[in-house]
Amino acid sequence: MEFINPFAIFVAAVASLIVGFIWYNPKVFGTIWMRESGLTEERLKNGNMAVIFLLALLFAFMLALALPLLVVHQTSAMSLVNGDVTTAMPSFHAFMDDYGDSFRTFKHGALHGTLSGLFIATPILxxxxxxxRKSYKYVLVNCGYWMVTLCIMGAIISGWH
Incomplete structure (x- = not known):
């Protein structure tokens, strides 16, 4: 039984960039973010965008690889057998027969993704x-982005199996 869809991991990582394109657009929160970050259009244009987006995608992929531990309950059961179901005891198989797809929904993944944003990303940021010495607006824009992004990523990873 495969618990994590590799394609879902990739799509979740790409989704973080798509949310960022929308969230940080000047017509949404981009203007506020630039002002509160102390950035200017000139300074933003000086960066190597190819490197920035490739690294952002790499980091989003790393995050998507870690998210199943938070949004898919079955990963905890798999850790009990080190991922090798062939050596698992009959009780493990009975448990997985009963609960193998429990809470594997987009809605449940979105809930855990949002909670990850609230209780992990928000405190760190x-x-x-x-x-x-950043403003509360800076915090709200960036934490809001991560709450929405982790909600979507969690939904994709949990629901798409």
Whole structure:
């Protein structure tokens, strides 16, 4: 039984970039983000966008690989047998027969993705912003992005199996 769809991992990673294109667009939150970050159009144009987007995709892929531990309950059961179901005891197979697809929905993945954004991404970004003396608007824009992004990524990873 395959618990994680590799294509879903890839699509979840790409989804983070798509959400970013929308979220940080000047007509959405981009203007606020630029002002609160202290960035200018000139400074943004000076970056190597190919490298930036390739690295962003790489990091999003890494995040998508870690998300199943948070959004797919069955990954915990698989860890009990080190991923090798051929050596698992009959009780493991009975458990998986009963609960193998439980909570594997887009809705449940979205819930856990959102909770990951709220309880993992938000504290990390907020602590950093406090020490960088960033404004509450900066925190709201960036934390909002990660809550929406992790919600979508979690939905894709949990629901698409």
């Amino acid at each position: 907020s602590i950093t912003a406090l020490f960088e």
